[in-house]
Structure formats: C-alpha cells, structure tokens
Amino acid sequence: MANTNQNSSGQNREILQWHALEFEHHEKGIGWYVTFAAIAIMLVAYYLFTRDYFGAFFWVFLSVAAYLYARRKPGEVLITLSKKGVTVGEEFFPYTQLKKFWIVDKQYSRSIHLETTAYLNRVIVILMHDEINVEDVHKFLAAHLPEGNHDEETVTEIIARILRF
Numbered sequence: 001m002a003n004t005n006q007n008s009s010g011q012n013r014e015i016l017q018w019h020a021l022e023f024e025h026h027e028k029g030i031g032w033y034v035t036f037a038a039i040a041i042m043l044v045a046y047y048l049f050t051r052d053y054f055g056a057f058f059w060v061f062l063s064v065a066a067y068l069y070a071r072r073k074p075g076e077v078l079i080t081l082s083k084k085g086v087t088v089g090e091e092f093f094p095y096t097q098l099k100k101f102w103i104v105d106k107q108y109s110r111s112i113h114l115e116t117t118a119y120l121n122r123v124i125v126i127l128m129h130d131e132i133n134v135e136d137v138h139k140f141l142a143a144h145l146p147e148g149n150h151d152e153e154t155v156t157e158i159i160a161r162i163l164r165f
Helices: 031-047 053-071 134-142 157-163
Strands: 002-006 012-021 076-081 085-088 090-095 098-106 109-116 124-125
Touching: 002 085, 012 134, 031 053, 076 124, 076 134, 090 098, 109 134
Parallel strands: none
Antiparallel strands: 002 012, 012 076, 076 085, 085 090, 098 109, 109 124
C-alpha cells in the first residue's frame, strides 16, 4: 500500500508511506538444512578434535542462532518518509543521522539504502514492493538527502542472497 499526501495541485506534501517486509525471506528446502547441519557438525567436530572447547562451543552457539534466524519469517513494518526523517516500524531515523541514500532496482529485489552516521549498522536497507513508485521515493528522498553514487547491493546482501539467508 502506497500512500502519498498531496495538495490540490497534486504535488507531494508531507509523507510517503507503505508497508514492507522487515527483510527478504528465502524459502529453504530440506537440502538447505541438511547442508547447514553437515557443515555445522564438521566445524564442531574439528574444534573438538583439536581440543578447542571454546571454539566448539562458539560454533554450536552460532549454528543454533543461525538456524533460528533462518527459520524466522519476516514481519510487516510501516515505512514512512516524512519531512523530518525516515521511520521503519517503530524506529525513527532523522535526516541529520543519515548521510546519503541510493536505490537498488534489480529484477529480484527493489530496495532503498540509507547510509547512517552510526559506526555499527552503517547501512539501513528498506525493501520496496512493486506497487511503490521508485521515482516518487527518489524525488522525496532527494529533497532531503544527497544521493550516493551506489546502485548496487551491499556485500552482506549479496552473500545472504547466495546463501538463501
């Protein structure tokens, strides 16, 4: 659902909002889980064989966390672009905390990337579905932020897509 408030002349006014998934979800078959378990077991076995019990515990912990994350289904969040900043669900990012934006529009994914001033969580990725007009989003953000020269996914996104995470 895209909702743009407009004045009588049809120009965008205060907000642009839509619902989006929290993250891109990839269905995983039994083969994915079997491969994941085999790799996890081999890693833990190696660390046990080398008597590195902390390493073995670390990989057990990491494997359980990754398994739980892989099974998680994305929730739907409300995305709001306003004059003051960007809201993703309950989290608000004022434009003063954002450096630039770029839009990735690939056949398999459409998303907005916002580079923040934060040291960690430096790039925020917001998914867009087909009903959202990319030009409207671009114009709205360009009025508040400089556009980055990127038009590609982050390395993390590429790896996650390849691994179907």
